[in-house]
Amino acid sequence: MYGWIWRRLPGNAWVRAVISLVLILAVVYVLFQYVFPWAEPLLPFGDVTVDGASAGAGAGREEGAAR
């Protein structure tokens, strides 16, 4: 897979290395900016409220539930 990408890149080895670095940084950026923020709430670290549901559902259900 990576070999295939490497062969597709233009230029000599140095140019390919630079392009690879840029590609890696772009992937990391997309992960940190879009993918991880989406995935993080799926983990339980954000469940800090008492409402019997995840934190996200808290606000709406609260009033009816809180007695």
Add this chain to the structure above:
Amino acid sequence: MPVRLVIRTFSELCITVGAVIVLFVVYVLYWTGVKAADASDGEIHRLQDQWSRGRIELPAPGATASAAPPDATQEPQKSQAPQATRGAPTAPTTRSAPAASAGTEPARRPARSTAPAARPPAYRDGKPFAVMYVPRFGRAWDWPVLEGTGVNTLKKGLGHYPGTAALGGRGNFAVAGHRRTYGDPFKDVPLLRPGDAVVLTDGASWFTYRVDRRAYRTVPTDIGVIDPVPEKSGFRVPGRYLTLTTCEPEWGSSHRLIVWARLEATRPVTDGKPPALRS
């Protein structure tokens, strides 16, 4: 040859997935903290900016509307007269007004019982309205309190349960916060001891709550802990209470940790910081 290609591709995929997982751990452990520190600092600065300009979004409980003209913020001298009518938290002046101690002795007043009943003021969802300080968590520990307990709100600070009492108001002022990730605001909740101070300010008043007992462990469905008089807290009569909720265990979600406190003192910001923050 194809076998070799398949194995190589599979290996590369495994390595890629491993790298992504490591990156995700870095994100959860480190990057959320960076983002939360940034966001909460921004919220606090916005609040202080707002307060220093004298525009305040909510009246403190019992505050008189005619406390001080909005333009008096930069001149503490002008607010001398309103201060003479002690008891009314005057309008938001600078945090440490030099002339504050002139007319009022820095007495710890118990919460006034004549204040209007707790009707949650118009806190706007997702917007900050107060700053919390907990000396037990360290001198540098300060977090904004925002309205609502949504996922995105809790990324920026602590969240006030909608429908619970207003800050300093009669009833139960309930606040949720992350135990881990996003700056770990409530990481040290189990360290709270009876008598520890939880201090909040809304720009007009300082509210000093005192922790009543050590953290109580319960299940996520136990919504009674944020009742106006939480049944299991040991409080029996209606009062001005504070509830902190966070998750337990630290990285899990099977339980919740609850800390209850009761309002001990209220003082206008013009009287300076409360004793709990001065030690």
